[in-house]
Amino acid sequence: MRTQIKNKVRWPSAVLLVTALACEQEQSRLPTPDVVATSRYIEYSTWADPTLLCMDSQLAAADLFVEKTAAFLHSDPPPVSSIRYIHVPESLQDPARTWPCPSSIGACFLREGRVLDDRSAIYSPRPMHWHELVHAVAHHAIGRGGHWVIREGLADYLSQAGSTGAILEDFPQALKDDLEREEPSSDYRMATHFVGSVIERYGIARFKQFVARLDSDDRWEGVSSAYALEFGQDLEAALAEMALAPITLKGLFECEGEAIPWTSDGELDVTLTGTCGDPFYVSPGVAEETPGAFKTYVFDVSESAMYEFSLTSSNPGTVYGMLQNCDFRASWWVALDEARSVPLEPGKHVLSVGFPYGDDMLGELDFRLSRLAP
Numbered sequence: 001m002r003t004q005i006k007n008k009v010r011w012p013s014a015v016l017l018v019t020a021l022a023c024e025q026e027q028s029r030l031p032t033p034d035v036v037a038t039s040r041y042i043e044y045s046t047w048a049d050p051t052l053l054c055m056d057s058q059l060a061a062a063d064l065f066v067e068k069t070a071a072f073l074h075s076d077p078p079p080v081s082s083i084r085y086i087h088v089p090e091s092l093q094d095p096a097r098t099w100p101c102p103s104s105i106g107a108c109f110l111r112e113g114r115v116l117d118d119r120s121a122i123y124s125p126r127p128m129h130w131h132e133l134v135h136a137v138a139h140h141a142i143g144r145g146g147h148w149v150i151r152e153g154l155a156d157y158l159s160q161a162g163s164t165g166a167i168l169e170d171f172p173q174a175l176k177d178d179l180e181r182e183e184p185s186s187d188y189r190m191a192t193h194f195v196g197s198v199i200e201r202y203g204i205a206r207f208k209q210f211v212a213r214l215d216s217d218d219r220w221e222g223v224s225s226a227y228a229l230e231f232g233q234d235l236e237a238a239l240a241e242m243a244l245a246p247i248t249l250k251g252l253f254e255c256e257g258e259a260i261p262w263t264s265d266g267e268l269d270v271t272l273t274g275t276c277g278d279p280f281y282v283s284p285g286v287a288e289e290t291p292g293a294f295k296t297y298v299f300d301v302s303e304s305a306m307y308e309f310s311l312t313s314s315n316p317g318t319v320y321g322m323l324q325n326c327d328f329r330a331s332w333w334v335a336l337d338e339a340r341s342v343p344l345e346p347g348k349h350v351l352s353v354g355f356p357y358g359d360d361m362l363g364e365l366d367f368r369l370s371r372l373a374p
């Protein structure tokens with residue numbers, strides 16, 4: 001089913017009224033752009049130009065992610081159409097009109113009553129944002145979620161991949177510091193290790209019981225007494241134990257894309273094309289300084305080596321590519337006509353590209369990966 005385009009974006013006349021209100025009210029009365037695409041759980045709207053919108057495959061993937069996340073949390077999925085997703089490219093983010101998130105963070109989830117009375121809303125510059133979707137599902141499945149360490153740790157635990165091995169040394173004291181902070185820090189890795197460790201030790205049912213004992217204004221003292229009540233262990237001792245073993249993040253989204261074959265041994269040289277209707281192509285709305293569309297590709301690397309990675313196109317525009325291995329331990333970016341050396345290890349890799357924008361919605365890029373050494 002093709003995405004239906006209902007209306008072009010327009011500024012509601014309420015904008016002028018809004019600027020006179022106090023901050024909290026202003027946030028709750030920000031205008032919202034029209035819904036331009038829907039899936040089972042999501043109503044999608046964008047402050048970008050939605051004329052050439054292509055969101056069906058992305059929204060289908062988001063529905064699947066919502067269901068997997070709910071199942072992981074031993075919950076029914078949230079009600080149909082209960083999540084409003086508002087795409088706001090960075091060049092269009094304006095706190096007075098389009099952007100209610102705190103200025104220090106790149107995206108946010110707002111409960112019902114904050115922007116829309118009857119449903120929660122996600123604001124993000126990305127076409128889809130798995131971390132914020134976890135917040136929406138968890139809000140339905142486990143309620144307010146207590147301290148930010150629990151909410152943010154859970155969102156990263158389910159929406160990212162990889163291991164927490166690199167942070168263990170500092171973990172006990174750093175988590176204690178996080179639990180004393182009222183506002184989230186910019187680094188969720190300690191929170192993620194804590195939430196993942198609790199879930200791995202005790203399972204989801206006990207984790208939910210623990211969360212139900214927490215208030216959002218709890219600090220170290222409140223969280224440690226809830227921990228002792230639920231699990232019968234001193235939190236300080238538990239953190240010392242958790243620092244001994246890394247956990248693996250769940251990564252409930254799929255590392256998937258259109259498969260691209262190697263051209264020859266150690267050489268991958270291919271013209272990438274994408275158009276609406278391809279399973280891994282998405283056009284979230286068009287704005288200045290962003291690519292018009294995105295697509296993901298996958299390929300396998302058979303041996304460890306240093307490669308040169310480049311993207312070129314005869315059609316200029318704001319274009320980039322991001323290369324990652326599927327455990328997401330490392331990522332490398334290139335802009336159009338750039339080349340960089342990347343150390344790749346055996347395994348499945350995913351390439352995300354932003355296509356130059358054209359009226360035909362057809363993207364075209366040349367992608368090259370060639371082995372430098374050994």
Ligand SMILES: [Zn+2]
Binds near residue numbers: 151152
């Ligand atoms: Zn978050």
